[in-house]
Amino acid sequence: MVQQTIEELYIQVLERKKNPQEGSYTNYLYQKGLDKILKKVGEESTEVILGAKNNKEELIYEASDLLFHLMVLLVEKGVTFNDIKDELGSRLGQKSLLHERKDWRGE
Numbered sequence: 001m002v003q004q005t006i007e008e009l010y011i012q013v014l015e016r017k018k019n020p021q022e023g024s025y026t027n028y029l030y031q032k033g034l035d036k037i038l039k040k041v042g043e044e045s046t047e048v049i050l051g052a053k054n055n056k057e058e059l060i061y062e063a064s065d066l067l068f069h070l071m072v073l074l075v076e077k078g079v080t081f082n083d084i085k086d087e088l089g090s091r092l093g094q095k096s097l098l099h100e101r102k103d104w105r106g107e
């Protein structure tokens, strides 16, 4: 099965911003603007919730839709993939520290 990482998807979505392509759904969203992108992120978030209540396949499908639209939002707002990785990385450090503190207290 062909697989695509979220980072590869981000790069493709970024590439569409730099070099618009005819027939591209991503470019259609950029053209419509921020409010349209936000509406899609909202809709897809709701669909993830509904999908999760139904079955795993639906959750996978809707989560993929949400991730795609989230990537479009990040590019539209100038948030880089590295910004997200830095934020997640900083949390990883905080979590480890929290666990270590609990260990010191014997919790």
Ligand SMILES: N=c1c2ncn([C@@H]3O[C@H](COP(=O)(O)OP(=O)(O)OP(=O)(O)O)[C@@H](O)[C@H]3O)c2ncn1[C@@H]1O[C@H](COP(=O)(O)O)[C@@H](O)[C@H]1O
Pocket: 009, 012, 013, 016, 021, 023, 024, 025, 026, 027, 040, 064, 065, 068
């Ligand atoms: N991962 C996706 C992806 N996931 C979902 N979608 C599109 O998101 C839309 C979601 O369906 P909806 O019914 O909610 O929306 P719609 O009725 O088609 O459109 P709206 O008028 O509601 O906006 C569908 O048109 C899907 O094709 C995606 N479109 C593109 N990609 C990837 O983005 C990259 C660039 O694609 P293009 O921009 O199409 O070249 C490629 O890697 C694609 O695989």
